[in-house]
Amino acid sequence: xxxxxxxxxxxxxxxxxxxxxxxxxxxxxxxxxxxxxxxxxxxxxxxxxxxxxxxxxxxxxxxxxxxxxxxxxxxxxxxxxxxxxxxxxxxxxxxxxxxxxxxxxxxxxxxxxxxxxxxxxxxxxxxxxxxxxxxxxxxxxxxx
Numbered sequence: 099x100x101x102x103x104x105x106x107x108x109x110x111x112x113x114x115x116x117x118x119x120x121x122x123x124x125x126x127x128x129x130x131x132x133x134x135x136x137x138x139x140x141x142x143x144x145x146x147x148x149x150x151x152x153x154x155x156x157x158x159x160x161x162x163x164x165x166x167x168x169x170x171x172x173x174x175x176x177x178x179x180x181x182x183x184x185x186x187x188x189x190x191x192x193x194x195x196x197x198x199x200x201x202x203x204x205x206x207x208x209x210x211x212x213x214x215x216x217x218x219x220x221x222x223x224x225x226x227x228x229x230x231x232x233x234x235x236x237x238x239x240x241x242x
Contacts, residue, residue, distance in 0.1 A: 099114075099115075099116065099117060099118065099201075099203065100113070100114070100115050101113070101114040101115075101118075101141075101143075101192070101197060102114075102197075102198045102199075103179075103192075103196040103197040103198045104152075104177075104179070104196060104198075105152075105171075105172035105174075105175050105177035105179055105196065106172070106175040106176075106177045107172060107174050107175035107177075109152045109153075109172050109174050109175070110150065110151070110152035110153075110154050110172045110177070110179055111150070111151045111152060112148065112149065112150045112151075112179065112180070112192075112196075113148075113149050114143050114147055114148045114149075114192070115147055116143070116144055116147035117144075118141050118142065118143050118204065119142040119143065119144065119189060120141075120142045120207055120208060121139070121140070121141045121142075121194065121204045121205060121206045121207060121208075122139075122140055122141075122142070122206050122207065122208040122209065122210060123137050123138065123139055123140075123206045123208070123209045123210070124137060124138040124140060124209075124210045124211055125137050125138075125209070125210070125211040125212060125213075125214040125215040125216070125219070126138075126161075126162065126210070126211040126214055127162070127214060128159060128161060128162070128167065129211075130214075130216075132157075132159075132169055132178060133178055133193070136215075136216040136218050136219050137215070137216075137219055138193070139193070139194035139195060139206065140181070140191040140192065140193065140194060141191065141192040141194050141204055142186070142189050142190075142191055142192075143189060143190050143191075143192055144188065144189055145182075145187075145188055145189055145190050146188075148180075148190050148192075150179075152172070154170040154171060154172060154173075154179060155170070155171055155172070155173035156168050156169065156170050156171075157169045157171065161183075165183065165184040165185050166183075166184040167181055167182070167183055167184070168181065168182040169181050170182070177196065178193050178196075179192070179193055179196050180192045180193060180196075181193075
């Protein structure tokens with residue numbers, strides 16, 4: 099499988115050729131805060147087949163289990179791109195939202211930190227669905 103992607107401004111680009119290990123969703127506090135969302139969609143890839151162009155910045159934190167996590171991002175636009183986990187040094191966890199194209203083959207097959215999942219992650223009860231942009235309709239302050 100060939101995957102390409104990058105940050106919002108295009109300063110950081112990556113390529114991957116090979117078979118992803120697993121796609122997953124994580125609800126831990128660190129993933130939520132680092133991504134600014136209610137969950138993280140990650141794709142574990144073998145590091146040997148992952149290449150990057152550009153100069154990413156790195157922020158190092160510790161997981162709730164005390165293991166190091168290196169979070170690589172673009173210091174120009176702020177996009178998080180991938181993480182490296184101390185307990186899986188042979189892999190990288192790609193942030194799925196940075197992919198140029200998405201595939202059903204990359205649908206998540208695991209969910210972690212379910213105990214921390216937000217009630218906001220259940221999308222089946224949302225009344226309004228738009229195939230693409232709402233054209234500003236959801237930002238109309240005069241509509242419910």
